[in-house]
Amino acid sequence: MTTPPTSPTSSAAPSVREELFGPDRRGVTVGLVLLISLVAFESMGVGTAMPALVADLGEVSDYSWPFVAFGAATVVGTVAAGRWCDVHGPRLVLLGAPLVFGAGLLVAATAPSLPVLLVGRVLQGAGAGAQGVAVYVLIALVYSVGARPAVFALISSAWVVPSLVGPPVAGVLAEQASWRWVFGGLLPLVVLAVALVARTAARQGAPAHPRPGRRGLLPGAVAAAVAVAAISWVADHTTAVGVVVGVAALVVLVPAVRLLVPAGTLVARRGVAAVVAARGLLSGAFFTATAFLPLLLTDVHGWSLTAAGVPLIVGSLGWSASSAWQGRRPELSRPVLLRAGFACVGTAIAGLLLVAPSWGVAWLAVPLWALAGTGMGLGFSSLSFLLLSHSAPEDTGFHSSAAQLMDQLSQAVVIGVGGGLVAVLAGVSSGLTTLFALLLAMAVAGAALSARTALRD
Template sequence: MSSATDDPTSSRPAPPASPPDGSAGKAAVRPELFGPGRRATTVGIVLLISMIAFEAMGVGTAMPAVVADLGSVSSYAWPFVAFTAASVVGTVLGGRWCDVRGPRGTLVTAPLLFGAGLLVAGTAGTLAQLLVARVLQGLGAGAVAVAVYVLIALVYSERARPAVFALMSSAWVLPALVGPPVAGVVTEQLSWHWVFLGIVPFVVVAVVLVLPAVRDLPAGSAGAPATRRGIVAAALAAAAAVAALSWAGQHPTGWAALVVAVVALALLVPSLRRLLPRGTVRARRGIAAVVACRGLLSGAFFTVNAYLPLMLTSTHGWSLSMAGVPLIVGALGWSSAAAWQGRHPDLSRPVLLRVGFACVAVGIAGLLLVAPAWGLPWLALPFWIVAGVGMGLGFSSLSFLLLARSADSGAGAVGFDSAAAQLTDQLSQAALVGVGGALLATTGSPATALPVLVAGLVVLAVTGTGIAGRTAGPARAAAGR
């Protein structure tokens, strides 16, 4: 698939080079983002991401009340497992649909599917209905995330993409700050049903705003491979494996979790041969290295994000509200760094990625001074700001490099490669959170288990720093092409 700068339907002249301070870059890309022909598309993309973010942040807060109303504590994990498994299927099949048919259908169908899931959840009276709703939401959310990347590749020039990805990062900030408290108030004062129903207007507005851009897109994707054998079976097997890993991570005690994890890996390994670019495990230069770095960066950061509140409450006696403060400052660091890189489109993205990995490594390593019982809990604040800055630089750079390296291959596979990157996100987090749960179950003490987990995650971040340069290389032929 050609980049937007090579789109024959585009009459935009190539923008001039900007000075190192990025001022000309800001002036050059702003009309492309918010000019009369792009404003609705840009705002629509931000709303599409925001609706997923609000759902992610709000539902976690409301879920204890949901499960208490519809099921029991033993059922707590299943709504999350259903969403995760369905999002894997939505990610893979949405990427395939975008490559073969173009993103036009996905950008309308997937948000509507997500919205239907919200309506079903908002009217749920049984746990079974809630699980159906979570499956619909997962399918829609997975496909939306991939389709947005394909839309960006088609509509925006390379110089504008860093700014677009900065806006996408900012779309998570408000939900991260206000989503949990608002969901808590709505659940307590009204009903948890309204946590789901309240997001539906975001879906409607986002679809309406994206429709003008969708109408102008081609119906198909020139050069996309006609077939990829076994893609549906591989997607379903991967979904089952991710669901199993998620369940095992939330139930780490006993032999059952170990057996489930082993079976999950037996399903997952052959599936990944179909779903990831060749050479991903070895971080082969080009798109494979981009996908591998995405898994390393997301796995390291979000696993710590999941366990940091436990570290502060269980080991150091912080309240839940205080334990959430490092997560907030980390999100602010992320959005600030993403906005900064968006104003400097001429900087080398592999270099920014290396700097981002280094910041994440430093931020996680600093928690080795927090995790033990003798640690200093207040250090979590400055170190997690550093880690957030690293994610703002690294994640945005990976998004840019994903489209650039996928376009290098000339095979019309932006959807496949975007789905692969998102899949490594999901797999790395499911696996590493499960490892943390196993360590906690084995040691019985967060003060003992979490330093070991943090040390291992530092190694992953340092590994990413070492292989970041490979993302600048030429693309390869993807698996199954």
């Protein structure tokens, strides 16, 4: 039975601004935003610096392995942190996960070879996955229900600056100094983030009534991580062997996922299961389209790489603006906002069907992706709020890890499918037209199940 937390109701209750930036909260609020920003900068920067990194330590055929190592380790870190937080509280994870992430940055920055760099990427992935879960658990413990929309707006904004300046800064560092600074330059910020959250984290103990152990979580996480790695590999190896590996990965992945998410997630059962399912649909649709949009604009319409990045920038701005808007309106229905978010993302993806053909109108990608970003700001923040509202204290870690896991798995699977479609259909235009139709169906399904995410009266 869900037992949503309640917010203070007395006339002396602090305002949302005081809850976020009062003397006792300012440090932890800034620290949480900085923790998310670190992962965002690393994510945006590494993609830009990867060609220089691979040229230095490996070969073109090794290009995908640093991403695969990070993604697989994130799955295990996410699940392990969720279980630990539910039994022991988030204190150790909040303090330890950023240090593991920082150790990974240090290893990568000093790596003399590709295998050592992959060790660093594994540490980064494990730390990033774990701290993402711990951030959600801490938000549930520290902030009232009324303040959470504003907190999640800040969390969303933590991706905006990295999205805008991360790639160009990483490019300058890689070209003028060394790709190693893309990793090493973040280390001081790791120390600062830990210092900011340390006092609040130290006060967080174990839940009063820890949930009995859920069997098979770690083996399931390892199986899912292996499957994610295989699917990511298949995306770059769309051969007959790749197809066999991909099918085998899905056979392993489905039963593993059933262990790692709330019962009923795969059929979007009403309640938290529907929230987790919607998270996978929203992330899979938006981030897969985002991943392939630059390819469409450069390969089919001849845009430069710089120009092809413009829709992604306006999408980030739209996400930040709409997330901030919903954060100032805690009284609005989150399932309704979620449906509106899916509608925006679905409309934008439908519009890409007019961009994908060679005769398509390429400039439409810019306003369309501003609309998609607006939808993500409404939908993603609403899902984060609903997730915590459905979660008793002893389940917050498990539910948070399940939601983040659905993010990771949906993106890995659907991006892999997209790569396969482009290869099998022998053309970017035809492959992406089919992919966008699939993503549109995901958005429509998400809009249809939005009502199932509502809290029971």
